[in-house]
Amino acid sequence: MPDRLPHLLDPWHEVRKGLAAREVEHREHTRRPAEVRVLEQVEKDALAGDVLVDEVETITNPRDYATLLHLMENQQVVEAKYGRHNIVPLSTSVFAAGNDLSRLDPALISRFGGPKCVVHFKEYTPKEFLEVTVNVLVKREGVVPEFARKVAEAMLSIQTLDVRAAVHVARLAEDEDGLAVVVDTIRRRRQ
Numbered sequence: 001m002p003d004r005l006p007h008l009l010d011p012w013h014e015v016r017k018g019l020a021a022r023e024v025e026h027r028e029h030t031r032r033p034a035e036v037r038v039l040e041q042v043e044k045d046a047l048a049g050d051v052l053v054d055e056v057e058t059i060t061n062p063r064d065y066a067t068l069l070h071l072m073e074n075q076q077v078v079e080a081k082y083g084r085h086n087i088v089p090l091s092t093s094v095f096a097a098g099n100d101l102s103r104l105d106p107a108l109i110s111r112f113g114g115p116k117c118v119v120h121f122k123e124y125t126p127k128e129f130l131e132v133t134v135n136v137l138v139k140r141e142g143v144v145p146e147f148a149r150k151v152a153e154a155m156l157s158i159q160t161l162d163v164r165a166a167v168h169v170a171r172l173a174e175d176e177d178g179l180a181v182v183v184d185t186i187r188r189r190r191q
Helices: 005-009 013-028 034-048 062-074 106-111 126-139 145-157 163-173 176-190
Strands: 050-054 076-081 084-089 093-097
Touching: 062 093, 062 106, 126 145, 126 163, 145 163, 145 176, 163 176
Parallel strands: 050 093
Antiparallel strands: 076 084
16 A cells, blocks of 8 residues: 555656656657647646646546646645655646637636636637738748738638638648649538
């Protein structure tokens, strides 16, 4: 029983155990799941005072979710090393961003202060969408400005104000002929 006690008190134990198993998986695959990268950063940031979790709805492992809930509820981390444990009180603020509130556990939402603490951003205006999309395509994707503008305008023509969708279309299209094919395919699928 004493051998088990430290890891039972350590909310990070299961995360570390899961991360170790996922590290082996990482060696077999070229890309690690987003939740592994998020949780590695959560532990580091918690000790620094703030935790920012992007795409919080993608955390699907119940143990990882429980660890985050424990941190938010108790404001402490229990470190277990060499058969001993150390309770570290933290005044950690947790901030999260996500795209789909319906996929979040109500217990997590309540730790943020409930639905009143959820901020919804308004959709881009068409002018803002053009500006943001061109900027993202040119600066992040390396697309020529003229083609980036055509992609943004094509997305507006199919009533889409989703910058990520525009990035996917630009990647698929590669040129103006490809853009016409991709946009026509999207239109046909929507009918």
